[in-house]
Amino acid sequence: xxxxxxxxxxxxxxxxxxxxxxxxxxxxxxxxxxxxxxxxxxxxxxxxxxxxxxxxxxxxxxxxxxxxxxxxxxxxxxxxxxxxxxxxxxxxxxxxxxxxxxxxxxxxxxxxxxxxxxxxxxxxxxxxxxxxxxxxxxxxxxxxxxxxxxxxxxx
Amino acid sequence: xxxxxxxxxxxxxxxxxxxxxxxxxxxxxxxxxxxxxxxxxxxxxxxxxxxxxxxxxxxxxxxxxxxxxxxxxxxxxxxxxxxxxxxxxxxxxxxxxxxxxxxxxxxxxxxxxxxxxxxxxxxxxxxxxxxxxxxxxxxxxxxxxxxxxxxxxxx
DNA sequence: TATCGATACATGCAAATGCATCTAGTTTGA
DNA sequence: TCAAACTAGATGCATTTGCATGTATCGATA
Numbered sequence: 001x002x003x004x005x006x007x008x009x010x011x012x013x014x015x016x017x018x019x020x021x022x023x024x025x026x027x028x029x030x031x032x033x034x035x036x037x038x039x040x041x042x043x044x045x046x047x048x049x050x051x052x053x054x055x056x057x058x059x060x061x062x063x064x065x066x067x068x069x070x071x072x073x074x075x076x077x078x079x080x081x082x083x084x085x086x087x088x089x090x091x092x093x094x095x096x097x098x099x100x101x102x103x104x105x106x107x108x109x110x111x112x113x114x115x116x117x118x119x120x121x122x123x124x125x126x127x128x129x130x131x132x133x134x135x136x137x138x139x140x141x142x143x144x145x146x147x148x149x150x151x152x153x154x155x
Numbered sequence: 156x157x158x159x160x161x162x163x164x165x166x167x168x169x170x171x172x173x174x175x176x177x178x179x180x181x182x183x184x185x186x187x188x189x190x191x192x193x194x195x196x197x198x199x200x201x202x203x204x205x206x207x208x209x210x211x212x213x214x215x216x217x218x219x220x221x222x223x224x225x226x227x228x229x230x231x232x233x234x235x236x237x238x239x240x241x242x243x244x245x246x247x248x249x250x251x252x253x254x255x256x257x258x259x260x261x262x263x264x265x266x267x268x269x270x271x272x273x274x275x276x277x278x279x280x281x282x283x284x285x286x287x288x289x290x291x292x293x294x295x296x297x298x299x300x301x302x303x304x305x306x307x308x309x310x
Numbered sequence: 311t312a313t314c315g316a317t318a319c320a321t322g323c324a325a326a327t328g329c330a331t332c333t334a335g336t337t338t339g340a
Numbered sequence: 341t342c343a344a345a346c347t348a349g350a351t352g353c354a355t356t357t358g359c360a361t362g363t364a365t366c367g368a369t370a
Contacts, residue, residue: 015284016277018293018300019184025304026181027226029174032307043356064318071182076357078320083356100318100365122171129170132306133299138173141299144292145173149180151287152187198326219348231327233350238326255335255348 022145029128038120042113045072046084047121050114053090053106060103062095068153089113177300187283193275197268200227201239202276205269208245208261215258217250223308244268 034044042050052069053061067077081104084090089110095101106114133141189199197205207224208216222232236259239245244265250256261269288296 011285011290012277012281014290014293014297015281018288018297019280019284021297021300021304022177022181023185024224025300025307026177027224028304028307030178030226045356062318069179069182071185073358074319075321075359079356082320095318098318098366100363102319122167125174126167126170128307129174129303130166132303133173135166135169137299137302138169140295141303142169142173142176144288144296144299145176145180147292148284148287148296149176149183152180152183152283200326217348228328229349230329230351234326237350250348253336253348255333257349 029125032128033121033124036120036124038117038124042117045070046080047114047117049077049080049084049104050089050106050110051118053104054111054114054118060093060105063102063104066104084110184280184283188276188279191275191279193272193279197272200225201235202269202272204232204235204239204259205244205261205265206273208259209266209269209273215248215260218257218259221259239265 030044033039039047048070049066052066053059063077063081064074067074070077072080081090081092085092088107091105091107093103093105095103129138185199188194194202203225204221207221208214218232218236219229222229225232227235236245236247240247243262246260246262248258248260250258284293
């Protein structure tokens, strides 16, 4: 096949296959991770919110910022935070600069639980990813996925 | 830092960061894709089952095979298939070689709908992934994620 | 500054999900 | 050969999710 149509079509196909592969690998890894004992006490999605808060320098994040990182609707995140708050793992505070906003932060208990689960979680990840790819391949995968994420985030 | 402890810890950290990046990029892309008009008529997860069937050479798959590809519990998949069946998009058949098994196949309507949504979906993917990574980078990302998936699938 | 549209988050409600369990068919091994 | 353990898939039920909408606040404009 020759000409721009053929080239465009194969570019489209490559993009589709790349996404498909990325998606399936994510499913395969996530399936293993979430079935581990680390998430008996707390579902993965709830852990992810604790984790996101733990990584943030100020220790506080707006709900809409968290919502960007997580594959959940706004309302689902709101209720997920309800559950975390009822368990005493996070705290809601009014945002100082925006009367509509809510700041979320970890409580001491939330921080402890995040660390406990996190340690085991990281071990599980290493056991799955470590044997699969060399260090260089991991660095390259990290670079490519970060580049993709950044591009997609900026529309 | 020197010695095996330092090296091991940095290997663990690299694996964790790689997974984190892969996961976040998947979230970012999926969020864009599923909000597109292609999935107004059919949720992404249901489309994914039609797509999986469409790609399979025999045109038939066991439910447990489909379950490996999708991040859903066995019971959720069973009900998802109920919905597809009620809409006349797929058909359940008894597996010939295993009295417990169910074979799933696309109906004509299911195949049509898959193609219609699929065309738009592929375009959306190309618009997101194409500008983000060069062709070579996409091929490398495809290779790395496929290698990861294969390794994880084989325990 | 008064108004109108946009944004942040919460909530009612129907739909989707997962866990535990059930039924039925298959495999193993004594 | 037959009972026990295992696997495939369906179903009851409580939890989680998303859509639509509500309330409050913000920002732009006339």
